[in-house]
Amino acid sequence: MTAAPRQRALALVRRYGYNATSFQTLEEGYQYFFHGDGCVAYVDTGRAWVVAGAPIADVSAIREVLLAFLSAARAARRRACLFATEQRLLSLAGDSLVSLRIGEQPVWDPARWPEILKRRRSLREQLRRARAKGVQVRAVTPSELGGGSTRDGIQRVAERWLRARGMAPLDFLVRLDLFSFPEERRCFVAEQSGRVVGVAGVVPVPARAGWFVEDLVRDPLAPNGTAELLIDHVMRWASDAGSRWLTLGLAPLAGEVSPLLRAARSGGGALYDFQGLRSYKAKLEPQEWMPIFLSYPRGQGALRSLLDALWAFTQTGFLVFGLRTLLRGPIAVVRLLALLLVPWTLLLALVTAERWFGSPLLKWAWVTFDVAVACGLFRFLHKRSTASLTPLAVLVTLDALLTPLQAALFNLPRASSALDYLVIAAACLAPLLASVVLWGARSVRLNPGE
Numbered sequence: 001m002t003a004a005p006r007q008r009a010l011a012l013v014r015r016y017g018y019n020a021t022s023f024q025t026l027e028e029g030y031q032y033f034f035h036g037d038g039c040v041a042y043v044d045t046g047r048a049w050v051v052a053g054a055p056i057a058d059v060s061a062i063r064e065v066l067l068a069f070l071s072a073a074r075a076a077r078r079r080a081c082l083f084a085t086e087q088r089l090l091s092l093a094g095d096s097l098v099s100l101r102i103g104e105q106p107v108w109d110p111a112r113w114p115e116i117l118k119r120r121r122s123l124r125e126q127l128r129r130a131r132a133k134g135v136q137v138r139a140v141t142p143s144e145l146g147g148g149s150t151r152d153g154i155q156r157v158a159e160r161w162l163r164a165r166g167m168a169p170l171d172f173l174v175r176l177d178l179f180s181f182p183e184e185r186r187c188f189v190a191e192q193s194g195r196v197v198g199v200a201g202v203v204p205v206p207a208r209a210g211w212f213v214e215d216l217v218r219d220p221l222a223p224n225g226t227a228e229l230l231i232d233h234v235m236r237w238a239s240d241a242g243s244r245w246l247t248l249g250l251a252p253l254a255g256e257v258s259p260l261l262r263a264a265r266s267g268g269g270a271l272y273d274f275q276g277l278r279s280y281k282a283k284l285e286p287q288e289w290m291p292i293f294l295s296y297p298r299g300q301g302a303l304r305s306l307l308d309a310l311w312a313f314t315q316t317g318f319l320v321f322g323l324r325t326l327l328r329g330p331i332a333v334v335r336l337l338a339l340l341l342v343p344w345t346l347l348l349a350l351v352t353a354e355r356w357f358g359s360p361l362l363k364w365a366w367v368t369f370d371v372a373v374a375c376g377l378f379r380f381l382h383k384r385s386t387a388s389l390t391p392l393a394v395l396v397t398l399d400a401l402l403t404p405l406q407a408a409l410f411n412l413p414r415a416s417s418a419l420d421y422l423v424i425a426a427a428c429l430a431p432l433l434a435s436v437v438l439w440g441a442r443s444v445r446l447n448p449g450e
Helices: 003-016 059-075 087-096 110-119 121-132 142-146 149-163 226-240 259-270 274-282 302-314 318-326 331-350 360-383 386-414 418-446
Strands: 031-034 038-044 048-052 079-085 097-108 135-140 186-192 195-205 210-218 288-297
Touching (some): 048 059, 059 079, 059 087, 079 302, 110 226, 121 226, 135 226, 149 195, 149 210, 210 226, 259 274, 288 302, 331 418, 386 418
Antiparallel strands (some): 031 038, 097 288, 186 195
């Protein structure tokens, strides 16, 4: 994407940017559909054009720009959907769009922040803790974002924060971008002894004379209360600047969503803490929770549109994203490994020693080994003691090396059926996968910044 379309889009955002997502469309990866004095920012997944928010145009022209975009998508043989739309677009679009509620967006009047602090003793305590540890917050100048020690410190915190996530990094509207258009955005850093330990990236919502805290990032080892101290500083700064509108962005799957999305909220909690994110934002007492939607042309279907939007977030597709997440050793996967090891160990204890191991001594040695690994996994899950990950990873790697050796020397020459080969393959692949997961979990938790 050349600079010219992005500069043209920037001029439109400055005049008409109404959604919290408006400024995000200026970041890398977006294409622009211009029509008259308006534009639509989208990503092309190869199957669909997925729009970031609503068309950016004067309110009187939004429906026209939207219809022109949908027509262009059909001509390009692409489906179309708009992620993170608000009620205003639904009203303007009429019957041209169908919408699915996908979450809520909290909104504050920064001038009322001192009242919130008076009511929230726990929030004041978090601020006190961070200050007691020497954490201080300051605004960063555009020149500092352009280069130098502060930018380097921000980059290090961002990398450490990303490495500590249970999921692989996402793209589209949740891509971490703290440096583009430094003159337009605002950035605040939390520092401890001169070292950056937290960052708040704030972008404008011009048509509302408001601000969106797009990125709130803290070092995994930052003192408790660092994030709250950043929010406190941003609220006071916004209030002093005369702004009466500020948001922390979408709480996905929060509020009154469909049964399918409620099931996703419950089932996906092990990888993404939907409830925790909503609860964190709620404790800051927003004045309003705005419903946020996924909108798509009538007749296209909610599930297909939702999958198109999710594909935009994964960037590389569901399979590659799933593998990248798996290799990070998320707790949900470690828990699954521990649970599957129980029936596997019982199976080993019940099989005939002479057929599968050659001797009872070797059989019970493997059973004892697997019991020890299972106990270690459950201990880690209970206490979350990262110190136990290294010996566990070493033991499982040893299993991954010894099992194929035993299979080659003893089991494969004696295999006589498809079931035999299937069992042998599972016995060899399971510890290999488990070792990769555990080393990934160790890397994320013990060395988040390396």
